[in-house]
Amino acid sequence: MEAEPSRSDITEINSTISDATSPPLVTGRARSILHIECCLKTHSTVRYDVIREQVEKFLREFKTSLLCHSEISDFQDVALLKENVEYMIVAEAGCDTSEIQILENVDLNIHVYQLNEDDVVEEYQEEENVLTANYWDLPARALDGLWNNLIFDENIKTRLLDYVYTTILFADRNVNSNIISWNRIILLHGPPGTGKTTLCRAFAQKLSIRLAERYSHGKLFEINSHSLFSKWFSESGKLVQKLFQQIYDLIDDDDAFVCILIDEVESLAATRKTALSGAEPLDAVRVVNALLTQIDKLKQEKNVLILTTSNITEAIDIAFIDRADIKQYIGLPSQQAIYGILSSCIKELMRVKIIIEEEFLLDWRAVELYQHTNSIDDPSIRLYSICGKCQGMSGHNHIAHYLNINQKIHKT
Structure with a gap:
């Protein structure tokens, strides 16, 4: 049975991730943490901690309040910031949903990062010349701005962030996963065209920014699920093994946080239901079983998250649904x-x-x-x-x- 984080848990999680000192209590309540995201110019070589200190000094001296989800553009009079900062954004304020934040009442968590200019890398099967995966080095210029421009009726984005903060806290405290189970899997489902895949990519980008003090860089590994089924009998299982070996190679880098995206996961998870009516049922079942086995192994790793999407929820194997920690419906916009x-x-x-x-x-x-x-x-x-x-x-x-x-x- 999964444990839902409380408000006090989320406040502690934010503090833990930033490695900051626990915020002082004001009239029995923890101070809110206001997240500021500061993107450096490509040519900047200034240490992140120097920029972080200068940004906080600027905000404390020249601002009394800040509007959440807005851009700060009046830092040009500060020479160091003008020379090195591309843009600065006020994000959310932890558990406080107020749009306007009074600075004397909040602690600032300033996330400094630089965008990776490299294009997406495509991986192909050598024998069949089929695209098996794409991967990005994060945070990537190609994904910049996605998160802030995704709009949903529910507070879905905050819920996703809080989930990851919780998994990190549980891992840091060595919570027994046999008692409180979490599999590091998120399933977004709903009709086509509602932004599920884009949200997954944007979420991976956001995590590479928010976890920058913990992990120096991020990776997004996007699997083409259709490529895992070979036209050759018994070869599909080997393709799964080979693909996940690439993932393990990425995870071996302790300085990287790796997000794995499986789009249209029903094309994999539904196979086991219909395999017996196919020409090669045993091979198809073997692929799905191999995939579930590899996913189960990944939950032991601290620096990985599996993101999945589906347009046809009813087609997904119940064994996969049971493994998802969050099953979030993404409906048509209001x-x-x-x-x-x-x-x-x-x-x-x-x-x-x-x-x-x-x-x-x-x-x-x-x-x-x-x-x-x-x-x-x-x-x-x-x-x-x-x-x-x-x-x-x-x-x-x-x-x-x-x-x-x-x-x-x-x-x-």
């Missing part, structure tokens, strides 16, 4: 979530001057408050109305629907 998605896209087009900014787009909460009093010509109100028409759609058909609506807008 009107509010769609507004957040489309407004972030429009803001990006404004940033690069494809759209000439004329009026500021409101937060969806403000739109709901004022939509019955403001003019229908207000850009935020019009966009929110469009988002209402997009409900029930996935990301795959948002674009086509939006283009169709957009033709009508231009005619008004």
Whole structure:
């Protein structure tokens, strides 16, 4: 039976990960930890601890409060930061859900990192020239910004982070996994086009940033599940063994945190159910059994996390579902979530001057408050109305629907 972390657990976890001194208590409550993410320029050679100290000094001297999920851009007057920092972001504040954080009431956890400029590396089967896996060195430039631009109705992203913080705390305290079981597996399931795979990649990127003081770099190893079935009888099991040997080679590096992504895991886990009707049932069953065996071995490693996705939950083998610590449904976005998605896209087009900014787009909460009093010509109100028409759609058909609506807008 899995143990759910309490609020005090999460506060302790955050402190443990940053190797910081336990925060002082204020009127019987632990101070919140506000996460600041500081990305250095590629050419920067300044030590991370020097940047961390300078960022905290700057924030304490020139800021009284900070807005969560916003960018700090006014550090240009500090020479060291101007020369070395590419951007700085205010993330979340631990268990405190308040959007505005008063700095005198929080402890700052400043995460300093540099983006890896290398492209994704593709691995192929030599004999059959089939793509078996992709892997990234993290944090990667190619995945930069994904996490902050993923918008869900539930607090899914915070839950995922808290889960990893909990597994790290349990491992540090040598919690007996036979008593409190955790397998280091997350399953995201739901209809296509809801951002499951993108969330997994963004989550791996986020962990490489958040765990930078513990692990100097991260790895994302994305398995092409369809490649594990060979056209040659009895060869599939060997492919699984060979693939996981690559994973073990990555995990052997104690300075790396390794995320393994198995997309559309039902193509593997469903095989055991239907294998008996196939031409080579024993080989198919052997593959799935080998995969489950390898996954069971990985849970003993401290620096690994398995991320899986599925579009067809009913097709997944119950043995795999039982191994997942988190089974999170990712549904179609609501009107509010769609507004957040489309407004972030429009803001990006404004940033690069494809759209000439004329009026500021409101937060969806403000739109709901004022939509019955403001003019229908207000850009935020019009966009929110469009988002209402997009409900029930996935990301795959948002674009086509939006283009169709957009033709009508231009005619008004």
